[in-house]
Amino acid sequence: MAKITIIGGGIGGLCTAYALQQRGYNVTLCEGAGTYQSLGAGLGIGANALKALEKIGLKQQVMEHSKVLRKMIIMSDQGKPITETDSLMVSERFGTDNVTIHRADLLLALRNALKPGTIVLNKRCVDFVQEQNGVTLSFEDGETISSDAVVAADGINSIFRRKLVPGSTPRYAGYTCWRAVIPVNDIVIDDLVATETWGPSGRFGIVPLAGGKIYWFACVKAKARDSRIAKYSITDLLSIFNDFHRPIPQIIQATDQESLIHNDILDIKPIQHYAFGRIALLGDAAHATTPNLGQGAGQTMEDAYVLARCLETAGDLVMAFKEYERKRLGRTKKIIKMSNQIGRIAQLENKGLILLRNFVLNKVPPTANMKRFEFLYDVDWD
Template sequence: MARTILIIGGGIAGLCAAIALQHIGMQVKVYEKNAGPAAAGAGIIIAPNALQALKPYGISDEIIRRGYPSSGFRLMSDRGQYLTQLAVPADYGSQYSIHRKDLHQILLSALPPGTVEWGKSFSRLEQRDNCVRAVFDDGSYAEGDLLVAADGIYSGVRQQLVPAETYRYAGYTCWRGVVSGDHLPGLSPHFIETWGTKGRFGIVPLPQNKVYWYALINARQSDPRLANYSAQELHRQFANYHNPIPDLLLKTTPSDIIHRDIVDIMPMKSFYSGRIVFVGDAAHAITPNMGQGACLAMEDARVLSDCLHASAGDHEAFVHYDARRRKRIQQISAQSWKIGKVAQSESFLFASIRNQLMKRVLKKISHNQAERLYRF
């Protein structure tokens, strides 16, 4: 008899887990607090390691078909001077940018109708000898053999089981937006990230002549002044940065902007507890400096599915899943945190030395790191 698996969270991690688990014959139900599929959001980059992980399910081909390809990020100074390229090794293919709502639609379309139940906000769980029960805010509940917690960095499941887990504020806050690429002199077809002492700015082309941008500025956590920053205020912050950064911000309307502080959690000491297993940000939310948050969630889904399929029992599967994921996630989490500290420096002297090093000696190092990062 097929195992029944409950998934809490209908974001990228939850939907990928559902696809992977259905692929091995599990009966899966996803419970999502939102009333329907996400209509908003910004861009996202899917790296080769995630495409490899999703290959058995036909999703990779659809992302490639609908995404915008790139061979890597070009790092620039605030004056527009080329520093180095964080390249995808040639034999790994490309990375692809896509709008989050389009990725969400691709994942949903890979699931049978009715797999996701909307408007179900998780309240609490109860583990029993032979099942696990998820209770929702509306008083309803669901029972299954196992439960996958995929409910994000502020996971209610994790907070119930491991209430002492703490969040780390990275020291900087982030704005994101998507605008039209029309009439933007200096717009490059490449993925670009600019490092300057007033902040970092990323420019990522999307399909259909759209442009995804993001800006990161050092700030106090939960600063109310920054929470309501307008595109005009961001324009003043980045007015002296190279084209087309100022023009991108001038084209941005208030409805285009998404803002949040950058926070991560240390990877959990154990990615499972009894009949519960954690995937994605619920288990190991990382800073976005390597573009790997969603990609690691996609890897989680594939590895969890493989472990459940190959193991004699659920506990054995969870042990193998934890062992296969832990070292890689810890390494990427730590590296991403360090990159953020280096990239966000406001010291002119440090930035000057950093930029010279990036131009002269980091190409081989970054290639070796990319080989490890993009290998699934």
């Protein structure tokens, strides 16, 4: 069986490694970091991604750490509902749930599923050369190794994409984001409902997690790489969101400065190819998207299953990678575009446009809203 090297030990690399091992491939996963740390915040796993995890064989491990949500509500800064999505409707129609999970818990579950020795830490790939029968990889520690094929799951700043698709640099979405995970304690929330609050000064999300915790995020329009904003404290964030409805100010006040994570929101303009001979781009390396559809991790999980399935059914590695590309290009491009559009609408600052937006969204029937996003869940990768 072919030797496949995966570059990148994030969600995509881990899911792909497991899926390929289940099909008998000799897999090595190279991760640049020297250790795995329990960092990160929360994330959503949509019904489509749970389907992919089920097909890979990882759903049970992930669900043990997940929180099932029943509803997603978008509200005004004064707490008035604008629109909502009923997850029960999704469950009844497509047979699976929308869930949330702490990123660290997800990564731990995925790592534990792999065969011992699969992951090589402190192994940062710095260059590669593709030949007719394989790929030679060069690492920061000076070692070079040869592999029959490479899955590049090395994130939005992928060295593989930069070399194979010149000019495909990350683009700034126009807003920056803070995230944190805190215990619920005496904060009053509905732990079956995720909310987003859209106001003129920014956007605030509250997402219940398992274990009595809350994941929250705050997005504000800003210049890219603004060093002043990067230094914002809890007090600064409270000044932005202090007039938002309860419990938003209380959640910010309950957050320790040390637990705050900040980064600009980026994506990648859709590229035309994910397969390059014996190299396949996967996850954020191929199609990084803004988080507005909650599909970043989910699309990576779909990639893992589709790639493994194509290797199972195609005649050779190169054909399998091209088939994977064919199956994934259109769907991921659509998600990047739609997520980008939602972000622009959500981050409106003009109060007149905000009133118009809220009025229009409030008039959309739930069934029409479901129809618009049906393509996310009604998917058949086989």
